[in-house]
Amino acid sequence: MELKAMIMEIPEGSNIIIGQSHFIKTVEDLYEIMVSTSAQVKFGIAFCEASGPCLIRVTGNDQSLQDVATQNARAIAAGHSFVILMKEAYPINFLNAIKQCPEVCRIYCATANPVEVIIAETQQGRGIMGVVDGFSSKGVESTDDVKKRQDFLRQIGYKLG
DSSP: OEEEEEEOOOOTTEEEEEEEESSTTHHHHHHHHHHHHOSSOEEEEEEEOOSTTOOEEEEESOHHHHHHHHHHHHHHOOTTEEEEEEESSOGGGTHHHHHHSTTEEEEEEEESSOEEEEEEEOSSOEEEEEEEESOOOOSOOOHHHHHHHHHHHHHTTSSOO
């Protein structure tokens, strides 16, 4: 077995969700979740099929995000994994619906941070072992850091003033 770290491409102003599911219908169900949750979201989805022709299935409403999601899925190339790239929305608005999707088994990350996907490759194929989301912690927040965090949440509309 060989371990590899695959660096994900995340376009400026975008977020990424990486997960695993169990059925080819996933790509269509994820599309429906995205468009029914937000009218303004721009997104691309790429789904790595794990049986039959083992193709990367692609959909979305933004061609450039579909292209980058496909590039990331090619880098991962692990069965039944999916990559969603989105703009003009945040993953927090979609995660519960995605987790409730009957085919979805796991969400590895939902972030705008740099991401590395840790892949194990065997003779059979590839699997996602986990992800590195962002950077290592540098310390514990101060009182000033708490205020900045709270101000930021209010600025982006997730807490009342």
